Ligand SMILES: [Zn+2]
């Protein structure tokens with residue numbers, strides 16, 4: 461959604477509250493494409509605080525369908541949105557600073573880009589279906605949460621066992 465900022469920026473002391481949603485059906489990042497289960501709302505507060513500056517704050521949360529890092533099973537996550545930005549007329553008029561505020565298109569604020577940045581920042585670094593998820597068998601690919609697969613993962617050489625421990629420790633996500 462594109463919000464026109466001209467009115468607020470030309471009225472000192474003016475505050476506006478607006479409820480927006482994340483309009484895309486999917487969120488895309490370098491980790492993949494995730495279905496949006498709950499697209500908001502995010503309550504944005506735009507406030508002219510004088511000297512050609514306005515603050516943009518926003519609160520809400522979104523829900524996505526993602527997958528477990530260990531077993532790849534589906535996991536639904538909630539990502540909090542907590543926006544706190546300041547926009548000055550200078551940034552708007554000086555396109556050289558455009559990279560700083562990718563959500564600005566002239567005097568319009570692209571809420572999709574603004575919320576998208578926030579999703580990226582607050583995306584959890586580790587996603588597990590449950591704390592003790594056993595993952596999948598490295599040999600046969602079975603989901604070990606559903607029971608043992610019976611694969612022979614026994615390593616007879618004790619030196620190899622040490623290496624295996626290190627390997628498993630590194631593999632921990
Ligand atoms: Zn899992």
Ligand SMILES: [Zn+2]
Nearest residue numbers: 597600609611
């Ligand atoms: Zn197996």
